[in-house]
Amino acid sequence: xxxxxxxxxxxxxxxxxxxxxxxxxxxxxxxxxxxxxxxxxxxxxxxxxxxxxxxxxxxxxxxxxxxxxxxxxxxxxxxxxxxxxxxxxxxxxxxxxxxxxxxxxxxxxxxxxxxxxxxxxxxx
Numbered sequence: 175x176x177x178x179x180x181x182x183x184x185x186x187x188x189x190x191x192x193x194x195x196x197x198x199x200x201x202x203x204x205x206x207x208x209x210x211x212x213x214x215x216x217x218x219x220x221x222x223x224x225x226x227x228x229x230x231x232x233x234x235x236x237x238x239x240x241x242x243x244x245x246x247x248x249x250x251x252x253x254x255x256x257x258x259x260x261x262x263x264x265x266x267x268x269x270x271x272x273x274x275x276x277x278x279x280x281x282x283x284x285x286x287x288x289x290x291x292x293x294x295x296x297x298x
Contacts, residue, residue: 177232181264185234186225192275209274213267215240235267245270250277 192210193203207221215238216224224234235241245267249258252269260266 178262178265180268181232182230184228184230186228188231189221189225196275206275210271213242213245213271213274214238215242231268232264235264238267241267248273252276 189206192206196202196206207218210221211217214235220239224237229237246258248270249256250273251257252272255269257266257269257273260269
C-alpha cells in the first residue's frame, strides 16, 4: 500500500503554513502551537526539536508524548472528508490537527476548545 504524500512531509515545512493561515485570521504562532501541544502532548521544546530535526509528520505523530484522549470528539470536514470517518490512524491525527486549527479561528470556539491546563476538549 502506498503512503500518502502528506505522511512524509516535514513538520518544519507544514508548521509555518499553519502559522500563516492563522495570522491571516488574526491568530498567532502561539495560538497554533498551543493547539498542537494540546493535541499531541508536546511541550514547546519538543515542537521546536521536531522542526530543527526536520522530522516528517509520521515521525512527529508517532513520537507524540500523549495524544489527547478526547481527540475522538473532534468532528468536521477537512479536504472534503469527515474527520471522524477517516480509517488510517495517522491521516486521522493529521486531519484532527488541521480541523482543530481551522476551528480555533472563531474566538468563542477557541475559548471553549482548548483548555491547556485541564486538556479537555469542548468541540462538538
